[in-house]
Amino acid sequence: MKSALAFALIASVSAFPGMDLGFRDTAVFVPGQDVIRVQATGSMDNFILRSSSPAGLDGTAMVTQADIGGTPPLFYIAPGSSQLMLFVNATTLLHVNVVNNTSPEKWTRGHPAHVNYDPEMQPIPLSPLQIPLQIAFSRKAEGIRTGEWSWLGTLLRFELPPSATKALGVGSGRQSNQGVFFQCLDAEGRNGLFTNLDPSFTPPGCSVVTLHSYAAVQKEQRRHREL
Ligand SMILES: *[C@@H]1O[C@H](CO)[C@@H](O)[C@H](O)[C@H]1NC(C)=O
Numbered sequence: 221m222k223s224a225l226a227f228a229l230i231a232s233v234s235a236f237p238g239m240d241l242g243f244r245d246t247a248v249f250v251p252g253q254d255v256i257r258v259q260a261t262g263s264m265d266n267f268i269l270r271s272s273s274p275a276g277l278d279g280t281a282m283v284t285q286a287d288i289g290g291t292p293p294l295f296y297i298a299p300g301s302s303q304l305m306l307f308v309n310a311t312t313l314l315h316v317n318v319v320n321n322t323s324p325e326k327w328t329r330g331h332p333a334h335v336n337y338d339p340e341m342q343p344i345p346l347s348p349l350q351i352p353l354q355i356a357f358s359r360k361a362e363g364i365r366t367g368e369w370s371w372l373g374t375l376l377r378f379e380l381p382p383s384a385t386k387a388l389g390v391g392s393g394r395q396s397n398q399g400v401f402f403q404c405l406d407a408e409g410r411n412g413l414f415t416n417l418d419p420s421f422t423p424p425g426c427s428v429v430t431l432h433s434y435a436a437v438q439k440e441q442r443r444h445r446e447l
């Protein structure tokens with residue numbers, strides 16, 4: 221956490237085009253941090269990523285409308301790091317963890333993660349790459365700790381390097397979600413956020429979303445201008 225705080229600074233953040241989300245009230249900024257916007261195909265609404273818990277507490281990722289539920293949380297990937305962090309305040313950061321959540325009762329109500337949820341059809345076992353992974357927030361790094369978060373332009377990706385896929389026994393070579401995430405109802409009826417490493421497979425009962433940050437692009441552009 222110390223290294224993350226070392227480059228925390230007081231700055232006025234340049235407004236991105238779009239609606240005012242009110243987060244400029246926050247006094248401390250880490251370069252590149254931004255709200256994470258959630259885009260669903262065909263959706264015109266303004267959705268963002270939030271925690272299911274009050275600020276600073278462990279929780280799961282939730283997709284909500286930007287203007288509901290108070291100040292939107294800010295996220296960033298520290299330079300030289302592949303860990304996505306949720307910024308709470310100058311003294312509190314949460315790890316964005318990818319948890320291998322194969323337990324049906326924890327996941328979509330009535331939609332077990334590993335079978336076809338249509339009762340008329342034979343259950344279809346999922347491959348390890350198709351098994352949903354849930355996005356959660358915690359003070360500790362948990363879940364698949366060998367995974368890597370990165371920005372591809374504005375698009376957020378989660379990947380396993382070849383060493384990690386080998387260690388986890390999920391095939392060989394790099395595995396990537398290619399920026400594909402899923403919004404699925406969790407056991408509490410919330411819009412939870414999930415992913416898997418086979419982006420061609422949408423778990424039953426879920427819809428495809430992508431996650432975006434514009435600060436990540438602005439930072440890249442600044443870096444190029446400075447070169
Ligand atoms: C930062 O947030 C945490 C969790 O909400 C809180 O306990 C702490 O007092 C806050 N620190 C500051 C400096 O505001």
Ligand SMILES: *[C@@H]1O[C@H](CO)[C@@H](O)[C@H](O)[C@H]1NC(C)=O
Pocket residue numbers: 320322348349351364388389390
């Ligand atoms: C998630 O857990 C399942 C069941 O234990 C396993 O088959 C799969 O390989 C795991 N996926 C990852 C990415 O670790």
